[in-house]
Amino acid sequence: MSDQPTFNLPAEAVPFLNVWAESLSQVLGQVSGLTLTIEVADAPGAELPVKVETDLNICVILEGTLRGEMNLRLPRQHALHWAQTFMAETPDASKEFSPEYKEAVEELLRQVAGQVVTGLKSQWGQNQIHLQITEPPSWSIAANSFLRAGDESHWFAEAQLSAALVTSLRPQTPAAGVALEPAFDDSTRNLDLLLDVELSLKLRFGERRMLLKEILDLNSGAVIELDREIQEPVDVLLDDKLIARGEVVVVDGNYGIRLTEVAPLQ
Numbered sequence: 285m286s287d288q289p290t291f292n293l294p295a296e297a298v299p300f301l302n303v304w305a306e307s308l309s310q311v312l313g314q315v316s317g318l319t320l321t322i323e324v325a326d327a328p329g330a331e332l333p334v335k336v337e338t339d340l341n342i343c344v345i346l347e348g349t350l351r352g353e354m355n356l357r358l359p360r361q362h363a364l365h366w367a368q369t370f371m372a373e374t375p376d377a378s379k380e381f382s383p384e385y386k387e388a389v390e391e392l393l394r395q396v397a398g399q400v401v402t403g404l405k406s407q408w409g410q411n412q413i414h415l416q417i418t419e420p421p422s423w424s425i426a427a428n429s430f431l432r433a434g435d436e437s438h439w440f441a442e443a444q445l446s447a448a449l450v451t452s453l454r455p456q457t458p459a460a461g462v463a464l465e466p467a468f469d470d471s472t473r474n475l476d477l478l479l480d481v482e483l484s485l486k487l488r489f490g491e492r493r494m495l496l497k498e499i500l501d502l503n504s505g506a507v508i509e510l511d512r513e514i515q516e517p518v519d520v521l522l523d524d525k526l527i528a529r530g531e532v533v534v535v536d537g538n539y540g541i542r543l544t545e546v547a548p549l550q
Contacts (some may be wrong), residue, residue, distance in 0.1 A: 293429045296453045298324060299407060300350075301443055305431055307399035311392065316369050325430040340386075342393055343418045348411030350404070352449025355421045356393070357442040363389050390417060408453075410517070410529060410545055426450045487532070487541060488519040517544055 293301075301324045308322040340363040344354040358366070361377055367385035368375045370392045379385075397413040404411050426447035490510025502508075512518075517529035520541060530543040 292427050293324075294427050294450060294453075296455070297427050297429070297445055297450055300404075300453050301429055301431070303400055303403035304396070304443065307396045307403055308431060309433075310399055311396045312366075312369070315372075315392070320433050322431050322433050325432050339420075340389065341418055341420050342389075342415055343421065344397070345414045346411055346449060346452075347414070349409040350411050350449065350452045352452055353421065353423060353446040354449060355425075355444040357420075357444065358389070362441070366392060386417060390415070412516075421446070423447075483523050486521040486524070488521055 305322040305324050309320050312318075312322070313320045335357070336359075338360040340358040340360060342356040342358070344356060346352055346354070360381055364377065364379065364381050364385060365375050367381075367388035368379075370388045371384075393415055397415055401411055401413055421444060423446045425444045427445040427450050429443050431441045431443055490512035492508055492510050494508075517531055518541065519526055520528040520530060520543070527547050528543050529545040529547075530541040533540045533542050
């Protein structure tokens with residue numbers, strides 16, 4: 285049975301979805317050659333299709349300062365329009381939604397996600413986004429809204445946010461009665477005793493999970509693809525604890541790293 289989605293959007297989720305709307309506007313405008321303004325709708329609009337089994341669900345997983353899931357629900361006819369536009373085809377609603385169109389939608393949204401990562405930095409710092417077309421979310425939907433361009437039903441998606449993501453979007457405030465600055469005591473004065481302790485500093489360019497048989501098949505010249513793009517910052521680990529991120533540089537013939545982000549002390 286199909287059912288009509290309802291509207292539930294906490295205030296803390298609005299800036300986050302605005303970043304997605306702006307990124308969609310930019311990428312879709314580039315691929316279509318049109319001037320598009322995607323907005324976070326305060327109501328779905330009369331053209332909103334009800335939920336059906338053929339809807340396309342794109343699971344978006346955020347890791348970093350923000351953690352949680354978002355599902356983008358696209359009615360199949362809108363997903364087809366997006367894919368055909370991305371592939372520079374004349375939109376034709378009579379065509380089947382082929383695997384090529386599915387890949388086009390995924391690639392389109394990957395480009396959008398790249399813009400979103402940049403747009404999130406000013407308010408939420410560094411984040412990573414992973415997405416894939418999957419089944420409808422099994423987690424409970426804590427908030428949802430609708431991304432659309434005016435009355436153009438072709439440019440439509442429903443954004444469904446998990447409780448974990450909504451929680452991480454809320455401003456972090458110190459608990460009542462907790463001092464904002466630590467008091468100085470004798471243990472602080474004894475900090476000098478630790479300054480000569482040697483610690484291991486490592487750079488992490490990315491990670492890759494592999495089966496043991498894949499590792500045994502490696503030989504000289506083999507290339508292992510990591511889970512991080514070349515333009516993303518590398519991690520700086522102090523005794524295996526993430527303390528900062530930055531970009532690799534060369535100084536007088538030696539490798540170095542220029543820090544772009546320092547993790548808060550805990």
